[in-house]
Amino acid sequence: MTTPPVSHFLPQDPTPRDRGFAMPPEWAQHAATWLSWPQGDELWFGHLAGVREEFAELVRTIARFEPVHLLVRDLESxxxxxxxLEGANVTYHHVPLDDSWIRDNGPIFITQGQPTTHNPPPTSLVNWRFNAWGGKFEWENDDRIPEYVAQFLDMPHWDRPEVLEGGGLEVNGAGVGLTTRSCFLTDTRNPGMTEADYAALLRDTLGVEKLLWLDGGLExxxxxxxxxxxxxxxxxxxxxxxxxxxxxxANFPVMQKxxxxxxGMTDLEGQPFRVxxxxxxAVRLEGAEGRLPPTYANFYIGNGFVVVPQYGDPNDLSALDILRPLFPGREVIGLPSRAIIEGGGSFHCLTQQQPLGEPWSGE
Known part of the structure; x- marks a missing residue:
């Protein structure tokens, strides 16, 4: 491994939107996937061996379809x-880590146009602050990950003062974003910020022209x-x-709402979505800190594939049957995540896509 070059730093103005940038949808063509190797048995409540076994299967699967960049904390990792991962298409990076949830502590990539094989667009990223979901865990090292990625890719980028996690936002690539009030409006992230403030922020930074809000998530x-x-x-x-x-x-009324x-929501043209x-x-799972939040919605979409967490549950196969027709041209793959969920997340939380493109020149 070589020392990454020093990247450029850009002022807040003009904004990414002013420069023609927006966050592409996850199903757009990827250049690579970034992940962070799990470490610290205490972070996984004694399940690290099982977590690494499941995590390795996830990495090997992704690496069959696209390159993987893997952050490792130390020599043991x-x-x-x-x-x-012997033989897998993986590039290793030694980076100080607190935890493995790169969806939230990593960068959010943005492009000038949709990433395609025939026309890879200029690519940049936004470096948000990360504070471990409101100061719940250690976070200082993880907050530096986007800067490392930008330096490695020699990518001019924007540094933002706001706290924002990638898992808190969904985009459809056509100007619409989805989030939850229970997450974004907490006082432990950006005190005082309103729905209107977030709508303006995400419009300027990620090209979200319409931000839709749900009330809450899982227990x-x-x-x-x-x-x-x-x-x-x-x-x-x-x-x-x-x-x-x-x-x-307890999840029933929240999910029904x-x-x-x-x-009742619509896209930019006022057309309803297919829901x-x-x-x-089906089975309630308990962990070291109470109820766990297993979900099939934490799938990850890559080049020609979708990986869906499985928990040894009666609904595992039903979830795959529902998702497969929604991803024509992609292989929908169920992988075990019973140990990983002990840490509170699954495959989407552990991954961050880098869209296909060329590092923006900053001009």
């Missing part, structure tokens, strides 16, 4: 990863209800949203 989700654990765009006009089967479940709200119901796992 790299040795373990290399032993499990005992330490992210305060990230959208990527419950509701996802699968194309510009189609949304999958989680529903609970048990009316006595989300479902009703989504059915597809996706069941939550």
């Amino acid at each position: 790299e040795r373990d990863a290399r032993a499990r 005992n989700d330490h992210t305060d209800g990230h959208i990527d654990t419950i509701t996802r765009f699968v194309d510009p006009r189609t949304i999958v949203t989680s529903v609970a089967g048990d009316q006595q479940d 989300n479902l009703a709200d989504l059915r 597809v119901e996706l069941p939550l796992p």
